[in-house]
Amino acid sequence: MSEIQESPQLPQPYRLTRVVSDGRLTDELANVSRAVNLGFHMAEPDHDFLVHYADHVAGERLWAVRGPEPELELPGLPVATLASYDSTVNTGHGHLEPADFITDVTVRPTHRRRGILRGLISHDLAVARESGRSMAVLTATEGAIYGRFGFGVSSHDQRVEVISDGRFTLAHEPEGSVQMVAADEIDDVRREVFDAFHRSHRGSHGRLDWWVEFAAGRWDYEDQKPNRRVRSAVHRDADGRPDGVVSYEVTESFGSTLKVRDMEAVTTEAELALWEFLASIDLVTRITASKVNPSTPLPWAVRDPRVVRFTGNADLTWLRILDVARALAVRGWDHTGSVTLRVIDPLEWCSGAYRVDVAEAGSPAEVTPVRDRDAVALDIASLGSLYFGTVRAEALAGARRLRGTPDQVRTVARLFATDDTPHNITEF
Ligand SMILES: CC(C)(COP(=O)(O)OP(=O)(O)OC[C@H]1O[C@@H](n2cnc3c(N)ncnc32)[C@H](O)[C@@H]1OP(=O)(O)O)[C@@H](O)C(=O)NCCC(=O)NCCS
Structure with a gap:
């Protein structure tokens, strides 16, 4: 089912429609899915794929743009x-803020630019703003697309490679135990562990439920079929409570590289215990993983730090603040201070000066719109990058994306500094 939507933003002669899915496959949904696969160079979807897609x-907002008639x-x-x-x-200190999650952005090659x-x-x-969302988030295929719409890099994907031959030994034995679990029995525990991770980690982004199917290998969007090489294990703490899950595959039979598909660890003990388990697997000498905790204790916990190599650190999520006062009010602040920010927004929604006062660490900021020409100036995308504490204000000042006196820059840096490192493990 679809309905035509008025959108003055769309160029002529294009029309915007909103397609609604109740979970059942329709011709219209199949065509949206085909268009998405075309945009991302994925194989033409088969029937199974379309059923999963629908x-x-x-429940998602599916926007589809129709071209000029007749469709040749x-x-x-x-x-x-x-x-x-x-x-x-x-957003820190356990606050879970509702946000607009954007995905599946494609434009057909013949209609670009x-x-x-x-x-x-x-x-x-605009729809997200009208419904009261204070922020929108996305992950990007290319880095140069979304800055112009006010999105700033807000979390990083830390990739690592671990040598898992005889050189891998931890200097202490992590608490708890690790057990392997069958692919069709792991969903509830994964949901439980992810929920605990999401509530306890600043910068964590929520997941849709289809993720459990993907993580366990019961469905793979790339291959359009189940991935039966995926194996999973759970870590339980000393009291027997699950606090870590890992799913992985060894990409070829008797291969030597193990690829982590999904790892969720609520505590660093769980994380280290899962690494120790992975490194103990026979016939494997190399483990690769992404979305690792940027301040992982792993290189400090192994006897030989050279078995852990950081292989990449790329942008993962991008944050677009839609309501500055609300977003700053719900941020978890670890430090006190006051600063006035003059925000520049290419879409004009958030442009203006805001005084931010944090009287007590751990309490909400008071955010007041003011008139102040001498305030620290920054674009809305940079505020998105500062938000979880992924970057310090000095780096943005050095990049000329934040302007103020050295004292003002130091004040912003201290105020936005976080005691915990933001960590997100969700890609969407
Ligand atoms: C990226 C994509 C969605 C752009 O669509 P489009 O309709 O051509 O973009 P627009 O014409 O609305 O361009 C808007 C602005 O973005 C710029 N832009 C568009 N694509 C860009 C790109 N890949 N890199 C840098 N800038 C880009 C345009 O120059 C334009 O800038 P301006 O308004 O400041 O002059 C399209 O090329 C696409 O479908 N790519 C493949 C799938 C993909 O990568 N999707 C993104 C998923 S996160």
Whole structure:
């Protein structure tokens, strides 16, 4: 089912429709799925894939752009897509803030650079703002696309490679125990562990439930079929409570590289115990993982630190603040101070000066719109990057993205510094 939506942002002669999924496959949903796969160079979806797609997008806002009539090229397929849904982001001190999660952004190659993406994303952000969302988030395929819409890099994907031959030994024995679990028995425990992780980690982004199927290997979007090489294990703490889950695959039979598909660890003890378990697996000499805790204790916990190599640190999530006063008020502040920020917003929604007062660490900030020409100036994307504490204000000042006197920059740096390192393990 779909309905035409008015969107003054979209260039002529394109029309915006909103497609609704109740979980059942329709021709219209199949065409949206085909358009998404086309955009991301994925294989043309087969029937199984379409059935999964219809189920996974149930409840999402599915925007589909129709081209000029008559449709001579790929009849039935939208020329552009964007999906968004509501989930939560941990803004620190356990607060889970509802946010607009944007995904599946595609524009057909023959319709690019005509302003369709600009129209689509402006429309989705406007809908999110009207429904009271203070922020929107996404992960990006390319780094140069979303800054112009006010998105700033807000968390990083830390990748590591671990040598798991005889050189891997931990200097202490982590508490608890690790047990392997069958692919069809792990979902509830994964949900429980992820929920605990999400509530306890600043910068964590919520997950849709289809993730459990993907993580366990029962469905793989890339291969359009189950991945039966995936194996899973659970860590339980000394009291027997699950606090860590790992799913992994060894990509070839008798291969030597083990790829971590999903790792969730609520505590560093659970994380180290899962690493020790992975390193103990026979026939494997190399482990690769992404979305590792940026301040992981692993290199400090092994006897030979050279068995852990950081292989990459790329942008993972991008944050677009839609309501500065609300977003700053719900942030978990670890330090006290006062500063006035002059925010510049390319879409004009958030432009203005805001005085931020944190009287007591751990209590909410008071945020007041003010008139102040001498305030620290920064663009809304940079505020998104400062938000979880992923970057310090000095780095943004050095990059000329934040302007103020050295004293002002130090004040912003101290105020936005966080005691915990932001860590997100969700890609969407
Ligand atoms: C990226 C993509 C969505 C852009 O769509 P589009 O309709 O061509 O974009 P628009 O015409 O609305 O462009 C809006 C602005 O973004 C810029 N832009 C668009 N794509 C860009 C890219 N890949 N890199 C850098 N800038 C880009 C345009 O130059 C334009 O800038 P301006 O308004 O400041 O002049 C499209 O190329 C695509 O589908 N790519 C493949 C799938 C993909 O990567 N999706 C993103 C998933 S996160």
